Amino acid sequence: MKRIFGVALGILTAIGGFVDIGDLVTNALVGSRFGLSLVWATLVGVVGICLYAEMSGRVAAITGRGTFDLVRERLGPRVGMANLVASFLVTLLTFAAEVGGVALALELATSVNYLLIVPIVGVAIWFVIWRVKFSVLENTFGLLGLVLIVFGVALWKLNPDWGDLFRQISRPHKPTDESLPVYFYYAIALFGAAMTPYEVFFFSSGGVEEKWTKKDIITERVNVFVGFPLGGLLSVAIAAVAALVLLPANIQVDTIGQVGLPVAVAAGKIALAIAILGFVAATFGAALETGLSCGYTVAQYYGWQWGKFVRPKEASRFHLVVLMALIAAVGTVLTTIDPVKITEYSVVFSAVALPLTYFPILVIANDPDYMGTETNGRISNFLASIFLVIIVVASVAAIPLMLYTKAGQ
Amino acid sequence: MSAAREFDLELHLLDRQVVDADGRMVSKVDDLELNLDDGGNPYVTAILVGPRALGPRTGGHLGRWMTAIAARLAGSQDPPRIDFGHVVDIGEEIKLGCRVDDLDVQSLEDWIREKVISRIPGSNHAS
Numbered sequence: 001m002k003r004i005f006g007v008a009l010g011i012l013t014a015i016g017g018f019v020d021i022g023d024l025v026t027n028a029l030v031g032s033r034f035g036l037s038l039v040w041a042t043l044v045g046v047v048g049i050c051l052y053a054e055m056s057g058r059v060a061a062i063t064g065r066g067t068f069d070l071v072r073e074r075l076g077p078r079v080g081m082a083n084l085v086a087s088f089l090v091t092l093l094t095f096a097a098e099v100g101g102v103a104l105a106l107e108l109a110t111s112v113n114y115l116l117i118v119p120i121v122g123v124a125i126w127f128v129i130w131r132v133k134f135s136v137l138e139n140t141f142g143l144l145g146l147v148l149i150v151f152g153v154a155l156w157k158l159n160p161d162w163g164d165l166f167r168q169i170s171r172p173h174k175p176t177d178e179s180l181p182v183y184f185y186y187a188i189a190l191f192g193a194a195m196t197p198y199e200v201f202f203f204s205s206g207g208v209e210e211k212w213t214k215k216d217i218i219t220e221r222v223n224v225f226v227g228f229p230l231g232g233l234l235s236v237a238i239a240a241v242a243a244l245v246l247l248p249a250n251i252q253v254d255t256i257g258q259v260g261l262p263v264a265v266a267a268g269k270i271a272l273a274i275a276i277l278g279f280v281a282a283t284f285g286a287a288l289e290t291g292l293s294c295g296y297t298v299a300q301y302y303g304w305q306w307g308k309f310v311r312p313k314e315a316s317r318f319h320l321v322v323l324m325a326l327i328a329a330v331g332t333v334l335t336t337i338d339p340v341k342i343t344e345y346s347v348v349f350s351a352v353a354l355p356l357t358y359f360p361i362l363v364i365a366n367d368p369d370y371m372g373t374e375t376n377g378r379i380s381n382f383l384a385s386i387f388l389v390i391i392v393v394a395s396v397a398a399i400p401l402m403l404y405t406k407a408g409q
Numbered sequence: 410m411s412a413a414r415e416f417d418l419e420l421h422l423l424d425r426q427v428v429d430a431d432g433r434m435v436s437k438v439d440d441l442e443l444n445l446d447d448g449g450n451p452y453v454t455a456i457l458v459g460p461r462a463l464g465p466r467t468g469g470h471l472g473r474w475m476t477a478i479a480a481r482l483a484g485s486q487d488p489p490r491i492d493f494g495h496v497v498d499i500g501e502e503i504k505l506g507c508r509v510d511d512l513d514v515q516s517l518e519d520w521i522r523e524k525v526i527s528r529i530p531g532s533n534h535a536s
Binding site for chain 1: 426468525526529533
């Protein structure tokens with residue numbers, strides 16, 4: 001019974017924890033501009049994150065080590081360092097975006113300017129990381145994030161022609177007023193939003209925090225293969241309601257309020273309030289994950305004691321890195337750069353950094369020295385290799401497309 | 410280490426995680442100290458840790474920078490060393506037979522603990 005409860009809780013957390021600021025903004029933005037013609041990119045991204053998160057979780061369960069720990073061991077100090085710098089910066093940028101997202105969502109609820117809210121959000125994040133138990137932190141915000149199902153309710157309330165929706169998703173047509181480079185630029189953004197590298201750092205390090213062993217692999221697999229796809233469906237629902245409400249009205253999403261607008265139109269005030277609660281939970285939860293991931297990556301590279309499973313005093317350097325990353329993230333948002341813009345860049349740079357994280361995971365998951373009998377099976381290697389090609393193509397194409405399209409204008 | 414097992418230093422030692430007798434993470438094997446025995450055969454005498462050991466292996470500007478800052482702060486060019494006699498097991502992790510507090514290899518951790526982390530209320534409570 002306890003086991004079933006644990007599995008159910010894991011699935012629910014995975015669903016609620018899947019969506020972060022990148023998914024919210026990118027899906028709504030793309031839905032409002034491209035309708036459902038880019039849902040395929042989200043779906044491809046979801047399959048990718050399932051494959052690689054499962055691998056990193058399995059590696060963590062068997063070896064008891066986080067992803068970056070093994071990155072250094074496999075790639076050596078030099079390439080590992082280059083990888084660390086790039087991954088850390090992308091995670092820090094995502095952290096800033098999440099912090100801004102929490103503040104913007106609270107601005108929607110309170111009408112207090114978000115810049116005044118940012119420092120309070122910073123203190124709250126630090127307090128939770130400092131004092132709250134890892135499993136409590138993970139479960140609370142994952143479960144609260146589940147209220148984003150309200151986007152699914154809104155979609156149902158809009159009473160769309162489901163057959164037509166399915167046709168738009170399965171036979172994508174680029175809208176005639178958008179150019180092909182812009183179309184692919186946003187495909188990469190959606191892909192980056194679904195596969196953000198910190199998710200793997202956090203997932204694997206979380207496995208170590210919760211002391212997974214070989215017998216937890218089944219639970220880990222169910223979480224990933226059931227929870228993540230259902231979380232991905234939430235992403236699609238966000239895009240779909242934007243496509244149904246905002247696209248015909250010619251509204252292009254550039255604020256968090258516009259992400260929630262279709263919910264208000266379709267299902268009313270209470271639904272909007274629930275959606276805003278969902279924004280706060282999803283972005284706050286992701287802020288904790290990205291903040292911790294900043295510490296995980298650096299500490300694991302250097303071999304420092306890390307994690308919330310020891311007293312903060314015993315992992316001083318780890319906690320200092322997290323604290324400094326938090327200060328940097330809060331400072332970035334306080335420069336008054338629009339957090340929605342930070343988010344848009346963070347998902348694209350995530351796409352650029354993807355091979356750095358995912359290639360070493362694939363190598364380690366195949367190494368019997370580490371994995372014993374739990375190395376990748378043939379199917380998972382076949383799919384992972386295909387994804388590695390997609391990841392590299394997206395990574396190489398991201399920056400040129402960004403420059404050429406002036407970041408999707 | 411009398412057991413007849415062959416170790417590839419680069420593959421089985423360098424960049425592996427070092428943990429102490431209590432399972433606390435100490436460092437990575439940032440570099441190794443080798444000596445020659447009477448017959449001219451090299452053998453490992455110590456694990457070298459910290460930026461002064463890692464910097465030269467990282468190379469480039471960043472590596473030089475890392476080494477120089479650490480040397481300046483510590484007032485010495487020589488990295489902290491863990492005598493290889495402390496090593497009790499070489500596997501996925503390098504296990505030591507002693508506690509990290511008994512080794513003088515974590516001056517940065519100790520400094521940050523003393524000056525920053527332990528001054529924040531709650532630093533002594535596991536969460």
